[in-house]
Amino acid sequence: MPFLEGSQIPLIDSNSSDALVQIRNLKKWFPVRRSIFAKPDPNERFVHAVDGVSFDIRNEDAISIVGESGCGKTTLARLLLRLMDPTEGSILFESRNIFTTTKTEMHKLRAQIQAVFQDPYSSLDPKKTVLQIVSEPLEVNQITDSGKQTLERASSSLSAVGLHAPQRFLAKFPYELSGGQRQRVAIARAMIVNPRLIVADEPVSMLDASIRAEILNLMLNLRDRFNLTYVFITHDLAVARYVSNRMAVMYLGRIIEIGSAEDVCTSPIHPYTKALLSALPTTNPRNRHEGVELKGEVPSAVQIPTGCRFRPRCLYAFDRCNAEPELIRVGNDHYAACWLAQAA
Amino acid sequence: MLEFENLRTYYKTPQGLLKAVDGVSFTLEKGEILGLVGESACGKTTLALSTVRLLPPAAQVMEGRILLHGEDLLSKTDDEMKKVRWKKVSIIFQGALNSLNPVLPVKEQIAEAILAHDSISRDEVDKAISRLFKAVRLDPGRRNGYPHEFSGGMKQRVMIAMAIACDPEVVIADEPTTALDVIVQRQILDLIRNLRDDLHISMILITHDLSVVAQLCDKVGIMYAGKLVEFGDIFSIFETPRHPYTQALLKSIPKMEQTRTQLSYIPGSVPDLTGEVPACRFYSRCPYAQKLCAETEPKAEATGPKSHVACHFWRDLKSH
Amino acid sequence: MMMTVETQENESYSTSRAYIRAFSAFWGVYKRNKMGVIGLCMLIFFVVVAILAPIIAPYDPSREFLSSTLLPPSWIHLFGTNEAGQDLFSQVIYGTKASLTVGFAAAFIASTIGTLIGITAGYFGQLVRDLLMRLTDFFIVIPALVLMIVLASVMGSGLTSVVLAIGLVGWTGTARVVMSQTLSLKERAFVEASRASGAGDFYILRNHILPNVMPVVFAQTVLVVANSILYEATLTFLGLGNPNQVTWGQILQFAFVSGAILTAWWYVIPPGLSIMLVVLAFSLTGYSLDLVFNPRVRKI
Numbered sequence: 001m002p003f004l005e006g007s008q009i010p011l012i013d014s015n016s017s018d019a020l021v022q023i024r025n026l027k028k029w030f031p032v033r034r035s036i037f038a039k040p041d042p043n044e045r046f047v048h049a050v051d052g053v054s055f056d057i058r059n060e061d062a063i064s065i066v067g068e069s070g071c072g073k074t075t076l077a078r079l080l081l082r083l084m085d086p087t088e089g090s091i092l093f094e095s096r097n098i099f100t101t102t103k104t105e106m107h108k109l110r111a112q113i114q115a116v117f118q119d120p121y122s123s124l125d126p127k128k129t130v131l132q133i134v135s136e137p138l139e140v141n142q143i144t145d146s147g148k149q150t151l152e153r154a155s156s157s158l159s160a161v162g163l164h165a166p167q168r169f170l171a172k173f174p175y176e177l178s179g180g181q182r183q184r185v186a187i188a189r190a191m192i193v194n195p196r197l198i199v200a201d202e203p204v205s206m207l208d209a210s211i212r213a214e215i216l217n218l219m220l221n222l223r224d225r226f227n228l229t230y231v232f233i234t235h236d237l238a239v240a241r242y243v244s245n246r247m248a249v250m251y252l253g254r255i256i257e258i259g260s261a262e263d264v265c266t267s268p269i270h271p272y273t274k275a276l277l278s279a280l281p282t283t284n285p286r287n288r289h290e291g292v293e294l295k296g297e298v299p300s301a302v303q304i305p306t307g308c309r310f311r312p313r314c315l316y317a318f319d320r321c322n323a324e325p326e327l328i329r330v331g332n333d334h335y336a337a338c339w340l341a342q343a344a
Numbered sequence: 345m346l347e348f349e350n351l352r353t354y355y356k357t358p359q360g361l362l363k364a365v366d367g368v369s370f371t372l373e374k375g376e377i378l379g380l381v382g383e384s385a386c387g388k389t390t391l392a393l394s395t396v397r398l399l400p401p402a403a404q405v406m407e408g409r410i411l412l413h414g415e416d417l418l419s420k421t422d423d424e425m426k427k428v429r430w431k432k433v434s435i436i437f438q439g440a441l442n443s444l445n446p447v448l449p450v451k452e453q454i455a456e457a458i459l460a461h462d463s464i465s466r467d468e469v470d471k472a473i474s475r476l477f478k479a480v481r482l483d484p485g486r487r488n489g490y491p492h493e494f495s496g497g498m499k500q501r502v503m504i505a506m507a508i509a510c511d512p513e514v515v516i517a518d519e520p521t522t523a524l525d526v527i528v529q530r531q532i533l534d535l536i537r538n539l540r541d542d543l544h545i546s547m548i549l550i551t552h553d554l555s556v557v558a559q560l561c562d563k564v565g566i567m568y569a570g571k572l573v574e575f576g577d578i579f580s581i582f583e584t585p586r587h588p589y590t591q592a593l594l595k596s597i598p599k600m601e602q603t604r605t606q607l608s609y610i611p612g613s614v615p616d617l618t619g620e621v622p623a624c625r626f627y628s629r630c631p632y633a634q635k636l637c638a639e640t641e642p643k644a645e646a647t648g649p650k651s652h653v654a655c656h657f658w659r660d661l662k663s664h
Numbered sequence: 665m666m667m668t669v670e671t672q673e674n675e676s677y678s679t680s681r682a683y684i685r686a687f688s689a690f691w692g693v694y695k696r697n698k699m700g701v702i703g704l705c706m707l708i709f710f711v712v713v714a715i716l717a718p719i720i721a722p723y724d725p726s727r728e729f730l731s732s733t734l735l736p737p738s739w740i741h742l743f744g745t746n747e748a749g750q751d752l753f754s755q756v757i758y759g760t761k762a763s764l765t766v767g768f769a770a771a772f773i774a775s776t777i778g779t780l781i782g783i784t785a786g787y788f789g790q791l792v793r794d795l796l797m798r799l800t801d802f803f804i805v806i807p808a809l810v811l812m813i814v815l816a817s818v819m820g821s822g823l824t825s826v827v828l829a830i831g832l833v834g835w836t837g838t839a840r841v842v843m844s845q846t847l848s849l850k851e852r853a854f855v856e857a858s859r860a861s862g863a864g865d866f867y868i869l870r871n872h873i874l875p876n877v878m879p880v881v882f883a884q885t886v887l888v889v890a891n892s893i894l895y896e897a898t899l900t901f902l903g904l905g906n907p908n909q910v911t912w913g914q915i916l917q918f919a920f921v922s923g924a925i926l927t928a929w930w931y932v933i934p935p936g937l938s939i940m941l942v943v944l945a946f947s948l949t950g951y952s953l954d955l956v957f958n959p960r961v962r963k964i
Contacts, residue, residue, distance in 0.1 A: 068525035069496075081860045110862035123853035127875040129682045136871075137861040171682040178613040179384075189857070208383040209552055213596045213607035235525060238555075242598040242607060265600060279530035281559035283599040285578045288559055291530040297495055298525075358696060 019056035020197065020229050021080070026053040026089035028075050032302060047301045049075040050086070051253030054327075057197070062223060062230040064240035064261065066276070067250035070298055073233045076250070077201050080231060081115050082106075093197070107141050114190035118202035120182035124174040130185055131170040134158060137193045157188040160225075162218055180211040187218065191226070201233045216243045237280055241265050249273050252301055252309045255327065259334030269336035271314050308339070316340060345546065346372040346395075346433075346514055351408035353387075353394045360618040364390040364403070366570035369644065372514065372563075377540055377547045379557035379578075381593075382567035385614050388550045389438060391567075392516045394418075395548075396435050397425050412514070430461045431510045438518040438550075440503040444491040450502055451487040457506045476505040479542075481535060497528035501535065508539065518550045533560050554597050558582060563650070566590050569614050569625035572644070576651025586653040588630045588661065624656070632657055693956050700952025706945035710938075714761035721754035725910050737930050744930035746915075747922045755910050756934045762911040764942070766827055767893035773831025774892070775838050775885040782842025783873050787850050787865070797843070804836045812895060816904040823906050830895045838884045845877045879957035886950035890943040897939050912939050 029046035050072045057063055065073045078084050080091060082098055090097045093109060101109055114137070117123040124133050134154045137143075144150045151170075158166035161184040174182055183203065190198055200219065204212040220243060222228055234240050240247055241261050248258040249272065257270040268274045271292075278292040295313045299305060305312050307322035314321070320339040327335040328342060348370050355362040365387040372378050380388045393399045395410055395417065410417040417428060437443060445453055454476065455469045464472075474484040480501040491499060500520060507515050517536070521529040537560055540547060549561060557564055557578070564581040566574040566589065574587040585591045595608045612629040615621055622628065624637040636656055644652040655661075695701055713720060722742075729741075729749040737744045743752035785796035803811075812829040819825035849855065850873065858868050899905060900913030907914065912935035919931040 068527065083856065083859055107862060110860075115857060115860040117853045117857055119853050123857050125854040125858075125872055125876070129679055131679065136858065136863075140858070140861050140863045140867060171679060173682065173686060180613070186857070189861075193861075209554065210383060210593055210596045210610040211613075213598075213609035214611070217607065217609070237526065238598040238600050241600055276526055277600070279527045280600055281530065281533065281553070281555040283555045283558050283582075283597060285558045285561075285582050291527075291534060294527060297497070 018058070020059045020061075020094065021057035022092040022095075023056070023080075024054050024090050024092070026050055026076070026079060026091065027087045028072075028079060028084065029087045045302050048253045048304050049301060050079065051304065053089075053250075053253070053255055055248060055255060055258055057229060057231060060223065060227055060229055061246055062220070062232065062244040063246040063248060064232040064234055064244040065248050065250055066234055066237055066240050068235060068276075068298060070252075070301055071250040072253040072301070073250050074201060077115075077199050077231070077233045080197075080199050081113060082110075111137070111141055111143070111193040112195050113197045113199065114193065114195040116183070116186050116190050116198060116200040116203050119206050120179050120186055121174060121206075123186050124182055126174055128173075129170065130158070130172050130174075130177075133174075133185060134189045134192055137189060141193065143193065153192055154188075157192040158185070160191060160222065161185075161188045163188070179207050180214050183207060183215050184218065187215075187222070191222065194226075195228070197229045197231065199231045199233070202235070203232070204239060205234065205236060212239070219243065237265070237276060238283075249276065252299070252304060254309065254337065256310065256338070257336045258327065259331065259336075263331055263334040267331070267334075269330050269334070269341050270310075270338045271316055271340075272310050273336075308337075345374045345413060346548075347409075347411040348391075348395075349409040349411065351391065351394060351410065352406040353390050353399065353403055354406050355390075355403045357402065357618060362618045363570050363621065364617065365394065366617075367408075368567070368570075368572045369408075370565050370572060370575050371650075372546055372548060374513075374546055375540065375544050376563055377537070377549055377561045378563045378565060379561035380548055380550045380565045380567060381552065381554060381557055383552055383614065385569070385617070386567040387570040388567050389518055392435060392518050392548070392550055395516060396429055396433055398429075398435070426461075430457065430512060432512055433514045433516065434507040434510070434512040436503050436507045436515065436517045436520055438522075440520065441496055441499050441523055443503065444499060446491050449488050449490055450494065454487075454502070454506050454509060458509045461510050472509065473505075476509055479508070479539065480505045481531075495528075496524055497531060500524060500528075500532055504532075504535065504539070508543065508545065511543070512545065514546050514548070516548045516550070519552070520549070521556060522551070522553075529556075536560065554593065566593070569621075570617055571625050571654060573626065573655070574651075574653045575644075576648060576653075580648065580651055586647055586658040586661065587626075587655050588632055589626050591661075592629075592631075632661060690956060694952060697952040697955060699948045700955070703945045703948025703950075703952065706941060707949055710760055710764060710942050710945065713757060714764045717757050717761045721757040723751040723754045725750060725754040725758045727751070734924060734928055734931075736928070743934045744928070746918060746928075746931055747924055752915070752931065752934060755915055756912070756938060758910045759912045759915060759935060760938065760942075762823070762909055763893055763896060763913070763939070766823055766830075766896045766911065767889045767942075770827045770830035770834065770892040770896065771885050771889040773827065774834040774888050775881055776835075777831065778835035778838025778884075779842050779874075779877065779881050781835065781839040783846045783869060783877060785839070786843040786846025787869060787873060793843070796839075800836050800839050803833065808833050809895070809898065812899060813902065813904065816899055821904045821906065823900075823909050823911070826896055826899045826905055829899065829904075830892050834888055834891060834895070838881060838888065841880055841884055842877050845880050846873055849873055849876050879953075883950055883953035883957055886946050886953060890946035890950065893939065893942055893946075912936075 028050040029048050032045045032047060053076060065076060067073050079086055085099055090099060093113065098109060131154055134157055135150045138150055138153060144153060154170065155166040158169060163169050163181065163184055177185065204215050207215060216239065219230065223230060232240060232244055244261050247261045247264040248255045249264065249270065251272050257264055257268065257273045264273060265277060268277055275292045275294050278289065282288055299312065308324055311317045311321045325337045325339050327337045330336045330341045348368055351365055351368045353365040355364055368391060382388050390403065394405055405418055412432060420428065451473055454473050458469050458472060473487055477484040477487055482498060482501050494502065521532050524532065533556065539545060551557060561578055563577050565572050566587065568589050574581065574585065574590045581590065582594065585594055592608065592610045596610065598607060610629050615625060615628060622638050623641040627633050627637045630637065642654045642656045644654045646652050727750065729745060732741065732745050733749045734747050735741060735745045741751050741753060743756060746752055781796055781800065785793045811833050815829040815832060816825045819828060855868055855872055858872055896911065897913035897916065900911055901917045901920065903917060905911060905914050915935040916932065919925045924931050
């Protein structure tokens with residue numbers, strides 16, 4: 001495999017302060033502890049769910065974080081939503097660190113970052129009506145004053161997501177709606193506080209194939225109308241390619257390649273990215289290609305391999321790979337963490 | 345060699361009779377991998393369970409025949425069926441990753457499957473299990489392990505090993521790769537193809553994922569709301585789809601090979617299959633629906649030697 | 665399998681209408697269970713008797729017909745009389761009211777305690793859970809009746825003590841069930857979604873956890889009422905009740921104390937049978953509710 005004329009330019013340029021979200025050296029390690037009463041162990045083992053992630057999310061980006069299960073993308077999403085605190089590192093939203101904000105500021109911040117979850121059924125409280133579900137962010141953040149105002153905002157949010165004649169839906173329970181409708185309600189709930197960033201965790205993987213496009217197109221449409229920024233978490237590369245303009249590939253807690261969706265999908269640099277792309281089943285039966293062979297299985301996130309974490313499975317590993325590579329520039333806004341991409 | 349003739353399986357529910365499979369006919373040839381595609385509630389799992397006669401008590405086959413080499417499986421007694429299950433037709437159930445007993449070693453569970461259908465010595469069983477492990481590309485040394493020591497992909501290989509343990513002629517795999525990651529899924533699909541090539545097994549692969557079908561199958565059957573709306577070889581289905589549902593389905597899957605074109609989706613949702621159903625099940629979501637479609641059920645018409653479609657207007661529709 | 669329920673186009677957005685629809689859906693499922701419907705009818709019968717006691721009862725239960733002591737049933741005294749000449753039919757009727765009231769009150773206390781402990785144990789971390797579960801185990805291990813007797817004796821006899829004794833001891837079943845339900849609920853996506861919207865723990869507990877455990881609590885409570893009525897009967901039979909308050913257990917206690925238990929079958933059978941039937945009614949209803957709310961148990 002030829003070496004590229006790579007430069008040493010790292011991903012993070014400290015002058016990128018116009019980014020909406022700046023993630024710096026983010027780490028989240030979960031202790032593997034048997035019981036809360038067990039003595040703390042100096043040789044304690046950790047699940048390195050997120051293990052040093054740094055990148056920027058620009059205004060009105062639609063960036064996908066892709067990877068297989070256990071790569072840390074879900075944990076990254078939870079950290080972005082401040083559903084947990086990191087072990088190390090920071091996330092800056094509009095230049096403020098979301099983990100060190102005060103309680104009052106947190107309210108405002110929460111309204112800026114909202115979420116859409118994977119399972120449209122279990123992400124809606126089965127005992128609540130659509131009106132109650134959609135207006136919850138207003139109630140929690142004490143935004144509206146009157147029931148009438150709440151009703152108006154809920155109705156307009158439902159219309160915005162394509163549930164026209166919202167009065168038909170306000171009094172329904174989740175079990176009375178189809179999967180696509182439920183996911184629209186979930187999106188309406190996220191939209192009602194006029195967020196700037198929406199984190200969508202596998203928003204279509206539990207929907208039928210024929211209605212996935214419904215939700216994906218809706219999200220793209222909302223992005224144009226309301227100047228939203230999206231972070232999509234998904235394991236489905238085809239969906240990621242369709243819906244995002246930037247893509248970041250995660251492996252064992254780190255981003256190993258990031259760039260425009262086009263570049264990452266058509267000219268992948270990292271061997272793992274290549275393996276992922278070639279493993280995708282084709283949609284053209286005349287074009288059945290061989291999958292790239294990878295060695296072994298995904299190692300456990302407790303025992304991260306030394307050096308480049310992909311080395312044990314990589315067919316192209318060589319001596320430089322016993323040091324962990326950083327993300328370096330391999331193209332115009334395309335970065336990969338692989339020694340093969342650097343000139344010798 | 346496995347022929348489905350007008351199969352109707354209905355469920356008794358408090359709301360009425362649910363027509364899960366409602367008149368499905370097609371043929372699986374020897375050595376073929378047939379993909380049965382459909383979205384939720386289309387009846388594909390019910391069809392699979394009807395074939396091995398493992399339907400839940402509320403379900404019943406109302407009509408139809410399933411002919412294996414000319415013998416109707418539905419008319420066999422329970423004892424006769426026991427000889428068919430696993431030895432002639434085996435099944436990998438949906439959610440197979442959770443089908444392994446967590447407190448028994450994997451070897452024991454495969455042994456159980458073998459011994460239930462063949463009376464051979466323990467020694468031979470062990471040899472057979474080693475062979476099976478090798479066939480599914482697992483290290484035979486791990487056969488004494490427990491399910492939790494196996495990853496998702498490995499567990500799926502164990503389930504496949506169990507399914508081929510008695511050398512069946514037909515294997516029905518219900519969503520074998522749904523819960524798996526992309527790379528592992530690819531490995532399993534390649535394994536399935538290799539097994540078909542080496543062991544000459546015929547297979548019905550049930551999935552909702554058209555790209556899995558494109559990667560692996562020789563023939564495709566598209567099911568919608570209990571009906572088989574289109575059937576044919578893989579190339580005709582993908583290149584010249586005839587049924588509006590097939591066309592819409594193909595247009596709604598994102599393809600890596602193309603630059604971004606707007607994906608379309610199918611508005612509405614699957615009709616309620618209890619009680620009154622429109623004559624053509626796809627009527628409420630079909631862009632070409634006419635009055636005739638609501639009144640008369642379209643019959644399957646041949647579009648080629650081994651393909652058919654159930655639509656009144658398939659000749660008039662453009663096939664893209 | 666996903667099914668979309670079609671409702672009318674011009675549905676107004678009223679939330680109360682939504683709850684009415686939800687209730688009809690629930691009733692549609694519940695009434696499929698014949699035993700449950702029978703249990704419910706029996707329950708309603710007893711509740712009606714309790715409410716209409718002053719109207720139905722022919723006599724004042726404490727009125728003594730001194731010339732008619734220990735008479736077997738007759739048209740004048742449908743269940744006969746006791747050793748003080750009191751009409752047993754009226755006593756049993758008024759006893760219905762007292763026994764049911766005690767049963768409900770005790771069950772209400774037990775359920776409240778159990779629910780609060782359950783959701784706290786289930787929602788907060790492992791330390792809290794371990795502590796509360798050990799507390800629950802402590803109460804489970806000690807024989808309930810013994811504990812109740814001790815409590816009731818300490819608090820002095822009387823129906824209030826009986827109610828408190830049962831309530832303070834009988835919460836363990838509810839606590840366990842609610843804890844396990846809460847544990848699974850707090851992992852559900854809608855709780856996460858609520859947190860992502862900015863909700864704090866108390867908001868989530870009150871608005872999401874509590875409404876979703878209520879079905880289970882309700883089903884449990886019905887069974888707890890059955891048990892409470894039995895415990896009440898036992899405690900008053902043992903003399904811990906108030907002799908001036910007519911409950912079924914109290915009737916039985918007098919029967920025992922006066923020695924009539926061996927000879928006057930009409931003294932013993934009506935209250936005994938009533939206890940049995942009420943407990944049966946609650947059990948059937950509670951079990952059917954459980955079937956409705958816990959679809960995995962359902963066979964249909």
